[in-house]
Amino acid sequence: MQWTDQGIVLGVRRHGETSVILELMTREHGRHLGLVHGGRSKTLKPVLQPGNTVQATWRARLDEHLGSFQVEGLAMRAAHFMGSPLALYGLATMAHLLRCLPERDPHPALYETLSVLVDHLDDRDLAPALFVRFELAMLAELGFGLDLSSCAATGARSDLIYVSPKSGRAVSAAAGEAYKDRLLRLPGFLIGQTRANRPRGSDIRDGFALTDFFLHQNVFDPRGQPAPEERARFVALATAEED
Incomplete structure (x- = not known):
């Protein structure tokens, strides 16, 4: 072979x-x-x-x-990463998540997402948003992908600002108003609603809160495992700057 x-x-x-x-x-x-x-x-x-x-x-x-x-x-890249705590914590978190996949099970689309991430893992402007996208891709490959294309309640494709924690589907502002305290925030950069090279700090925090919820619900908790400590440190560094 x-x-x-x-x-x-x-x-x-x-x-x-x-x-x-x-x-x-x-x-x-x-x-x-x-x-x-x-x-x-x-x-x-x-x-x-x-x-x-x-x-x-x-x-x-x-x-x-x-x-x-x-x-x-x-x-x-490794020698360059040694001077970046953001990159080192990101690498450890990335490896931990990838080990949730069965060995020798091909995931070519995820590999492409991963390749883009590691190319920018020490870039404070790009790495946080790319890491959120990587975690969403991991959820999808594990069978828990989110549907952010349209509102779960109305089918609308505009003004999507929430995600249902039950269904993992997007919810529009109007449909979610009465339940907003029970919904997760959907950052605009995940659905192409921002043209900025770097999303706002609040959007990055919302992105990590979104993936954190579904990673715990569908990956960590069912396996009886805590989230890796390196992820908390990576998120803290990635969200340290104010808007």
């Missing part, structure tokens, strides 16, 4: 004296693990850092085996 694919490094763990087990999120083969011989060498160690993109060739005698990777660095 053999294939070659691009992948983003999620993590490594030691294996023996010189090797590591590498965890990648790949474009066509999903979250995939494999042994890298000599992965702790001076040559390979900088390549196998979380956030880097690599070209990986996986080989195994049988498909169900762990197999081994041969890797080549394509985008070396």
